[in-house]
Amino acid sequence: MELDARRLRVLHTVAVRGGVTAAAETLCVSPSAVSQQLALLEREAGCDLVERVGRGIALTPAGQALALAAEEVARALDRAEAAVAAARKGISGTVRVGAFPSAARALVGPAVTRTLRRHPGLDVRVNEGEDVRTLGDLRLAALDVVIAQEYDHVPVDFPSGLSRRAVLRDPLHLCVPASGAYAKASSLEELRDAPWIAAAPGTPCGDSTRQACHDVGFSPDVRHTVMDFGLALDLVAEGLGVALIPELGLRDMPDGVVTARTAQARTIYALTRAPGVGPVRPAVAAFLAELAGDQLSAGAEASTGRVREDSDA
Numbered sequence: 445m446e447l448d449a450r451r452l453r454v455l456h457t458v459a460v461r462g463g464v465t466a467a468a469e470t471l472c473v474s475p476s477a478v479s480q481q482l483a484l485l486e487r488e489a490g491c492d493l494v495e496r497v498g499r500g501i502a503l504t505p506a507g508q509a510l511a512l513a514a515e516e517v518a519r520a521l522d523r524a525e526a527a528v529a530a531a532r533k534g535i536s537g538t539v540r541v542g543a544f545p546s547a548a549r550a551l552v553g554p555a556v557t558r559t560l561r562r563h564p565g566l567d568v569r570v571n572e573g574e575d576v577r578t579l580g581d582l583r584l585a586a587l588d589v590v591i592a593q594e595y596d597h598v599p600v601d602f603p604s605g606l607s608r609r610a611v612l613r614d615p616l617h618l619c620v621p622a623s624g625a626y627a628k629a630s631s632l633e634e635l636r637d638a639p640w641i642a643a644a645p646g647t648p649c650g651d652s653t654r655q656a657c658h659d660v661g662f663s664p665d666v667r668h669t670v671m672d673f674g675l676a677l678d679l680v681a682e683g684l685g686v687a688l689i690p691e692l693g694l695r696d697m698p699d700g701v702v703t704a705r706t707a708q709a710r711t712i713y714a715l716t717r718a719p720g721v722g723p724v725r726p727a728v729a730a731f732l733a734e735l736a737g738d739q740l741s742a743g744a745e746a747s748t749g750r751v752r753e754d755s756d757a
Contacts, residue, residue, distance in 0.1 A: 447510070449517070451485040454478055455493060455507065456514035460580045463500050470584065485510075515605060518585050519717060525725060536565035537727040542578030543570065543591035544648075546673060546692040547712055551611065552591060555735040563730050575648060579603055582715060588728050591735075595652040595710045597659060605718050611735060612712045614690045616652070617703040619676075621683040629686070630704040632660045639685040640664040641676045648710075653688045656708060677701055 457467040458478065468475040486493050493507035503511060539559075543552045548570060556568045571578065571587060581587040583603055591611070594600040602608060618635070620626045626638050640657075642664065643650035650669075657664040667685055670676045673693030680687055681700035690710055694703065714732055 447488050448485065451481045451488070452510060452514040452517065454481040455485060455503075456511045456518070457584055458482070458494070458501075459503055459508070459511035460583050470580075470586070515583065519605070521585075535563045535726045535730050537725070538567040538569065539589065539727045539731045540569050540571065540587045541589045541591070541731065542573050542581055542587040544574055544578075544593060545572055546690065547591045547593070548572050550692045550695060551712070551735065555731065555737070558734040558737065559731050562734070563727075566727055566730065568731060575600075579606070579715070582606065582717060585717070588716065588725070589731060589735075590715045592713050592715055593648050593710045594713065595648060595655075596708055597655050598648065598651050600648075602715070606715045607718045608713045608715050609732070610711055611714050612692075613709050614692050614712055615709045616656075616688055616690055616706045617694060618706060619680045619687045619689050619694075619701050619703050621680055621686075622700045622702050624683050626686055627702060632657060632688075632706075635686050636662045638665070639667040641668045641670055641679050641685040641687040642666045643671050644669050647671070649690075652708075652710070656688055656706075 454467065454471065457470050458464060461467045461470055464475045464478045464482075468478045471478065482494055489506065489510065491506050492504050493510060494501045495504055541552055541556070552570055556570060559566060559568055571581070573581075575590075575592045578587060578590045579592060579602070582590045583605065592600075592602070593614075594602075595616075618630065618632070620629050620635070620638075626635060629635050629638070640653065642653040645651065645654065649671075654664060654666075668676075668679055670679065673689050674696055676687045676689060677694070677696070677698055679685055681698040683700075688706070689703075691705075692712075697703075714735055716728060716732075
């Protein structure tokens, strides 16, 4: 049995993305091309690797084993590349970084600037995206570093095969209009009947708001579904609702918003593919070193609005 490495990559992409269509988008080919490659790989393997489930497909046990082997091959190539890079003089190469919006702006941008100033031979590229997408890109070696988040009250089951290091603890703040019925509220319980502004369900920030409210006994009345923290704050300033926003999202505080720090927080992580035996690529290590330098200063400019004393919302 001789398996084509390129077709193994296609199978691995299907496994990570969860389907043919999503894999085709990642690989920049048509779904029919992905299906053809899978069929050829099945012929090489001599057994079924995928099976139809409803309108989609799922990997068979043999398909899962081959997809796992493909990921091991990718890790071996990572180790080989790191070993070769470590033997070179100077630090060079490309580092591709994925990050969700508030971290990309507050943490990644400044870290990239410092990295390039210290190591002019490097090429660091930033890709903004939500965690599910960027973590998949990391596993598929389309990214080298991913900045992801985990809220204390919404645990995340991060994919296996990744190394994770904490970068920053980012406290959550209640944001309410400076005037009106909820202007003096400093706890979630006091906002039980308020109109809420939150991200969509299924997103880390959206699930965080809903779970925090559920934990104190109510389901928030989400009137406005907003992904951008700046827009959420503008809506709060207009008196259209209240919101629960991480400190990094408070960088551009409009007039008319009052915040109260809560006991809850999210942890921001930098994730890379687990290197196994061998060095981390020097280019990646250089960027991570500069990213770690932001830990103490990242929140210094976060809030310029009126801030109440800390509370245990």
